[in-house]
Amino acid sequence: MAKAKRLVVLVSGSGTNLQALLDAVASQGPDAYGAEIVAVGADRDGIAGLERAERAGLPTFVRRVKDYGTREEWDAALAGATGAYAPDLVVSAGFMKIVGKEFLARFGGRFVNTHPALLPSFPGAHGVRDALAYGAKVTGCTVHFVDDGVDTGPIIAQGVVEVRNEDYEDEGAALHERIKEVERKLLVDVVGRLARNGYRIEGRKVVIQ
Ligand code: GAR
Numbered sequence: 001m002a003k004a005k006r007l008v009v010l011v012s013g014s015g016t017n018l019q020a021l022l023d024a025v026a027s028q029g030p031d032a033y034g035a036e037i038v039a040v041g042a043d044r045d046g047i048a049g050l051e052r053a054e055r056a057g058l059p060t061f062v063r064r065v066k067d068y069g070t071r072e073e074w075d076a077a078l079a080g081a082t083g084a085y086a087p088d089l090v091v092s093a094g095f096m097k098i099v100g101k102e103f104l105a106r107f108g109g110r111f112v113n114t115h116p117a118l119l120p121s122f123p124g125a126h127g128v129r130d131a132l133a134y135g136a137k138v139t140g141c142t143v144h145f146v147d148d149g150v151d152t153g154p155i156i157a158q159g160v161v162e163v164r165n166e167d168y169e170d171e172g173a174a175l176h177e178r179i180k181e182v183e184r185k186l187l188v189d190v191v192g193r194l195a196r197n198g199y200r201i202e203g204r205k206v207v208i209q
Contacts, residue, residue, distance in 0.1 A: 015049025
């Protein structure tokens with residue numbers, strides 16, 4: 001069995017996608033799953049995602065934009081903190097910041113994001129709300145590589161979720177929960193396959209070997 005790949009996971013909120021990855025590594029074992037989480041980073045303190053990492057005994061780091069003079073300095077600090085753990089793959093699991101040039105120069109092609117809509121529809125910070133406002137009948141989630149656009153990088157996998165009439169009553173909260181159920185399984189599956197099998201990015205097409 002090949003050695004488990006090293007993952008750094010970035011979070012900004014509740015961290016249920018991070019938890020799904022932690023649970024997969026714990027239940028299958030790093031070698032069988034193909035990857036282990038070596039650190040968790042965030043752009044803010046006091047979030048459940050960091051508590052989940054600490055409960056799992058993992059090192060954490062926080063780099064807040066407001067602590068740096070410029071966005072570029074923050075980006076370089078985030079890249080440095082992430083790089084200190086020598087990751088093979090970096091996973092943005094509900095990380096609500098756009099990274100900059102230095103981060104992409106170091107981790108481009110191995111930086112995976114999960115987004116709560118069927119890209120290229122509804123990119124940005126409000127994927128669930130925007131799909132509802134548009135009146136979409138199906139939406140879902142997209143796991144993709146990050147490039148220098150906003151949610152524009154090559155798509156690795158997608159999951160579909162139907163929109164219900166009652167989803168308009170709570171501004172998409174229940175819809176987002178149904179999306180996240182699909183998303184957690186998809187992310188665990190995709191990260192494991194990328195780590196175990198290897199992959200190629202051919203233009204827009206991602207081929208998992
Ligand atoms: C997920 O649904 C993820 O797709 C979304 O935040 C949620 C995080 O949930 N990310 C974005 O909207 C990024 N634009 P979690 O903290 O429970 O994993």
